[in-house]
Amino acid sequence: MPNSQQSLFNFDNTDENLRFKTLEEVKKVCNYCYKCDLSKTRTNVVFGEGVFSSKIMLIGEGPGQNEDETGKPFVGKAGKFLDKFLETQDISREKNIYICNIVKCRPPENRVPTNEEMAACREYLDAQIQLMRPKIIILCGSTAVKAMLGVKSGITKIRGQWFEGPFDAKMMPLLHPSYLLRNQSKAVDSPQWLTLQDIQKIKKELDSFN
Numbered sequence: 001m002p003n004s005q006q007s008l009f010n011f012d013n014t015d016e017n018l019r020f021k022t023l024e025e026v027k028k029v030c031n032y033c034y035k036c037d038l039s040k041t042r043t044n045v046v047f048g049e050g051v052f053s054s055k056i057m058l059i060g061e062g063p064g065q066n067e068d069e070t071g072k073p074f075v076g077k078a079g080k081f082l083d084k085f086l087e088t089q090d091i092s093r094e095k096n097i098y099i100c101n102i103v104k105c106r107p108p109e110n111r112v113p114t115n116e117e118m119a120a121c122r123e124y125l126d127a128q129i130q131l132m133r134p135k136i137i138i139l140c141g142s143t144a145v146k147a148m149l150g151v152k153s154g155i156t157k158i159r160g161q162w163f164e165g166p167f168d169a170k171m172m173p174l175l176h177p178s179y180l181l182r183n184q185s186k187a188v189d190s191p192q193w194l195t196l197q198d199i200q201k202i203k204k205e206l207d208s209f210n
């Protein structure tokens with residue numbers, strides 16, 4: 001049974017009066033967005049990548065340098081590490097997951113996006129969720145957790161737990177791959193070991209939909 005929490009979702013729009021009808025429409029607007037100052041320093045808007053018809057969406061914080069240069073999410077060292085973890089459970093962006101971020105433009109020096117930047121960008125993420133209707137949403141790292149759950153408790157305390165998400169989705173906080181790279185131990189109860197357990201739990205849930 002997922003934990004319930006105060007809703008931070010803004011899905012008042014009915015399908016009939018949704019601003020965006022397709023993902024391509026959202027992407028087109030996002031690619032020419034200048035709603036916040038992150039537009040001044042970005043190289044590329046990083047909208048999202050993966051299988052949009054899949055049942056899992058992974059949400060991270062925002063693009064870093066490699067992502068800004070390529071226009072793709074999670075493609076640097078940490079992203080490749082995340083891919084490896086997901087692939088242990090046969091989950092990949094080529095096959096069955098869609099990956100995006102809270103903010104679509106890189107914050108300078110990889111700082112955490114401000115509340116104003118996250119709020120400005122939120123309509124694109126909400127549109128992605130509303131159009132995709134994932135059954136499982138992975139909140140990768142503390143910024144994604146804060147934005148989607150509004151909880152202040154550390155991610156290490158709530159990782160691996162299910163929370164109620166929009167459109168009956170189940171959301172699970174997952175440790176960020178940058179943190180895993182800094183903690184290389186694979187011993188029982190280490191961050192990497194715990195993350196593997198979490199991804200196995202996610203896979204079990206995914207399989208229940210097949």
Ligand code: SF4
Nearest residue numbers: 033036039105120121
């Ligand atoms: S971060 Fe989001 S709101 Fe800000 S300019 Fe980029 S796309 Fe627009």
